[in-house]
Amino acid sequence: MKMVTAFNGNMKKAAAGLRRINLEGLRWRVFDAKGQVLGRLASQIATVVQGKDKPTYAPNRDDGDMCIVLNAKDICVTGRKLTDKERTLKDQMAKDPTEVIRKAVLRMLPRNKLRDDRDRKLRIFPGSEHPFGDRPLEPYVMPPRSVREMRPRARRAMIRAQKKAEQQQQKADEMKKGKNGEVQEESA
């Protein structure tokens, strides 16, 4: 685990408001956002932050675990969501990648008086370092996911793209082989 020195920029923000949360007996779960789909990850985070994965859940008090999300800039979306819409996702990621996940999770939490407290339990970091290295952390394994089959048109397009890539690879190999062959003939 890298230490705090690499993180001096945002230390204040990362540790903000920690004193207001009663941290007795809460676990620190680490979510790795690398290669995860945005919405599915956000729904899992929302269940953990609400405390709905504990059998001692009570709707009137906030008992969720602290959630740390790493690699926020490596989050993925399917389809063309990056460039759709007027306020594109790409611009937002350039501006502040943590806001994407934070908004996604915030909008999945129930709108009640506990929502702000739950928001305070979420810490998101764009890279993979965080200043909480000294706490007992627990990585979160995402539950297995069943993905639907690709639609026939998308599948055909992908196959065509693959074939094109293969052909280009072959051409590049042949070019190299051809050059080597000529050089050897000349020398011989």
Added chain:
Amino acid sequence: MNKGKIFKLAKGFRGRAKNCIRIARERVEKALQYSYRDRRNKKRDMRSLWIQRINAGTRLHGVNYGNFMHGLMKENIQLNRKVLSEISMHEPYSFKSLVDISRNTFPGNKNVVIPPRKVAI
């Protein structure tokens, strides 16, 4: 007499509703209606809360609520949800054995994971 009773029921109300009879009368009537309705709603809410707790407890062991209850029904275990939620909170090992019974009767489903085609940012 009536006023006295109404003010007694109006304790803790907001603003003039606890002091002025005209407003207090309306608010007290509404409060009694709400309490009638909520005596019935409370039973529903509590059952829903028990189900949420049982769901959380079983998911810790890899089974979801639906499959768990199905397995218990098949085995003719007639514990009700209130008791099951208490067991899941306070007696984790007994609960685990219940989950194992349910899983043996009715094996859970396995998920197939194919890496999806995603656009990386």
